[in-house]
Amino acid sequence: MTETTSILIKDTIILSEDIKKGSVLIVDDKIQEVNDKLTNSDADKIIDGSNKITMPGLINTHSHVAMTLLRGVGDDQDLQTWLNEYIWPKEAKLNENLVYAGSKLAMAEMIKTGTTTFNDMYFFMEETAKAVDESGMRALLGYGMIDLFDEEKRKSELKVTKDFISKCHNTCDGRVQVAVAPHAPYTCSEEILCESKKLADKNDLKLHIHVSETKQEVTDLKNDKNQTPFEYLNNIGLLDKNTIAAHGVWTTDDEMKILEEKEVSISHNPSSNMKLASGIAPVHDYLNNNINVSIGTDGVSSNNNLDMFSEMKLTPLLQKVKTLDSKVLPAKSTFNMATKNGAKALGINTGEIKEGKLADIILVNTNVPHMTPVRNALSNIIYSALGSDVDTVICNGNILLEDKELKTINEKEVIEDAKLAASQL
DSSP states (O other), rough: OOOEEEEEEEEEEEEEEEEEEEEEEEETTEEEEEEETTTTTTTSSSOOTEEEEEEEOOEEEEEEEGGGGTTTTTTTOOOHHHHIIHHHHHHTTTHHHHHHHHHHHHHHHHHTEEEEEEEESSSSSSHHHHHHHHHHEEEEEEEEEOOTTTTHHHHHHHHHHHHHHHHHBTTTTTEEEOEEEEOTTTOOHHHHOOOOOHHHHHHHHEEEEEEOHHHHHHHHHHHHHHHHHHHHHTTTTOOOOOOOEEEETTTTTTHHHHHHHHTOOEEOOOOHHHHHTTOOHHHHHHHTTOOOEEEEOHHHHHHHOOOOHHOOOOOOHHHHHHHHHHHSSSHHHHOOOOOOOHHHHOOOSSSSTTTTTOOOOOEEOOOGGGGGGOOOHIIIIIIIIIGGGGGEEEEEEEEEEEOOOOOOSSSHHHHHHHHHHHHOO
């Protein structure tokens, strides 16, 4: 990894709370100064920020990164068919080596498209933590627990999570944090959900869970318990400010009140919800109810990439077409969802270009046809930019991508390893 004590990003368009021209000084892992007059030539590294937009690294709040190996598996299916007939049979063949290879491939893709932090739920998570360590990224990682209402399975799943917490929480200079991650109300017993909450509370951890992804899930739970998903989770005491609920497509007005009161964060996954025909999440209503909403990609086989720029563009467009109101979800709200709202959901001191924040920063090239002219940097980022426009990525004060070249990952090697791993599935 590139060890740099100080980095000066000079003469750039800074996009954060507002848009301004200036320079950014990074010392160690933090942003020390943001100023239009910075000319510190004593910095160990000087980056020319002209023709670039400098902004916070993107935060992907719901992923299954090792599913890169399942890219193209089970296209054009509904969620339950996709899971039962395509995904779970292949996941049964996973092992440590495969998850490591898939995780490294995902990190190469995420860094190259401007993501510095991700929130992941999957299997063999120590291998993903190892890949995070090597890549230089930041992550919240949870072992996806599924007990299918079986007592023995419940005990073994909780043991895996406890072992993972003890081995990996707050490692890699604080870049790896562990979450408790029961998969969903329809794959987890009430017992494992309650045990998950106790475990999270005991260790002061986030709790990451899929909720209300499909209409069928809501119907089934109503038939079984006469409650909607968020009502059920609230009644068993699962919801609070440490809860990150992925999807939330079919949330009711009454559930909105619960989410606001309990300060739950929602991770919106537009591409995945569209591809699986799950529906359009009521993001506009969430924001109107002061609910913290961030953005996620979900796994690659329901997306089929990890490019947060495409998710940012789809997010406002879907809300405008859902409400038939072009003024809904302006660019700034979407930008916040992909940056500081994500940081709030994950409980990390990043998501803004601001003094004292962790130095997780990306530079986006504007000197390409589809980014010209830059009348409004925010508009360009949300509506014009592509992940491939990312030029430089800094995480925790270390350079992970420079001039579009990965610095911490051998791209060619990772691609070859992933091809071999995918063939084994």
